[in-house]
Amino acid sequence: MVDYPPVNCVPGPMYSHEPLASESIQAGLSPQARGLLTELALHQEIDSTNAEAMRRLGGGSGSGLVVSAEQQTAGRGRRGRRWVSPLGTNLYLSLAWTFDRGVEAMGGLSLAVGVAVADALDQQGLPGVGLKWPNDILHGGAKLGGILVETAGNNGGPADAVVGIGINLRMPEDSAGDIDQAWTDVERARGSGMGRNALFSTLLNHLLPLLAGFEREGFGAWRERWLSRNVHAGRRVTLTSGASTVAGVVQGIDESGALLLDVGGTTRSFNGGEISLRGEP
Numbered sequence: 001m002v003d004y005p006p007v008n009c010v011p012g013p014m015y016s017h018e019p020l021a022s023e024s025i026q027a028g029l030s031p032q033a034r035g036l037l038t039e040l041a042l043h044q045e046i047d048s049t050n051a052e053a054m055r056r057l058g059g060g061s062g063s064g065l066v067v068s069a070e071q072q073t074a075g076r077g078r079r080g081r082r083w084v085s086p087l088g089t090n091l092y093l094s095l096a097w098t099f100d101r102g103v104e105a106m107g108g109l110s111l112a113v114g115v116a117v118a119d120a121l122d123q124q125g126l127p128g129v130g131l132k133w134p135n136d137i138l139h140g141g142a143k144l145g146g147i148l149v150e151t152a153g154n155n156g157g158p159a160d161a162v163v164g165i166g167i168n169l170r171m172p173e174d175s176a177g178d179i180d181q182a183w184t185d186v187e188r189a190r191g192s193g194m195g196r197n198a199l200f201s202t203l204l205n206h207l208l209p210l211l212a213g214f215e216r217e218g219f220g221a222w223r224e225r226w227l228s229r230n231v232h233a234g235r236r237v238t239l240t241s242g243a244s245t246v247a248g249v250v251q252g253i254d255e256s257g258a259l260l261l262d263v264g265g266t267t268r269s270f271n272g273g274e275i276s277l278r279g280e281p
């Protein structure tokens with residue numbers, strides 16, 4: 001495991017926050033999370049923490065591996081987008097987990113992860129975090145973070161999931177120009193002072209137990225909590241999926257995490273796509 005930068009290093013000008021430090025993150029873990037974490041791999045720079053976690057799973061690592069980096073050179077967003085990942089400021093982490101029943105046991109996982117991330121931010125002093133279906137993390141209507149779940153394996157047999165999370169803590173102005181949507185960061189939302197390593201530990205305290213219990217509990221255990229943070233409840237939206245668009249009023253989500261839209265008086269469910277408020281780009 002690479003543990004960089006060293007725990008006692010003095011933050012240089014390139015770090016606008018405390019550097020990530022394994023000891024500090026591990027010290028903040030609950031006994032349950034400590035028991036579930038098998039390896040914490042911190043990198044100075046990597047292409048993508050999701051890509052690295054997937055490579056490690058292919059190489060035999062299993063459930064409980066966590067990969068993070070100070071900077072990603074090819075951070076991945078949803079739908080083939082790039083995730084802007086400047087050095088030493090935001091958080092980029094990926095958790096690996098193997099599901100015995102395969103990808104069918106992962107339905108709604110990315111939505112449940114959104115709830116866990118919002119709860120962790122809440123616990124660290126940022127209330128008011130909202131969720132946009134399927135799994136954007138918002139504050140004040142702007143994007144604070146994102147989730148990208150990638151899978152490898154089949155239905156019916158064991159399959160691997162990599163749960164990637166990016167949270168904007170303090171987005172440098174010179175990187176912000178590369179972001180193609182309304183964004184915010186923790187410092188804008190609440191002011192400075194949220195410890196980077198403390199937030200990392202709190203995220204793991206919520207996420208590792210979620211992953212350990214998800215195959216048994218399923219998304220049903222998370223649905224109400226997701227709905228309580230749904231920023232689009234009752235709003236008229238447009239759902240875009242590939243070349244098709246559908247307009248409707250958000251009714252909620254079902255037990256599998258599918259979006260329920262009232263389309264001309266009929267409730268229809270949708271498994272993929274992206275929603276925007278009517279009139280928004």
Ligand code: BTN
Nearest residue numbers: 048050076077078146147164166
């Ligand atoms: C989104 O588009 O909303 C999802 C963004 C997910 C970004 C995170 S950062 C850590 C992990 N590694 C990646 O390459 N992507 C995810």
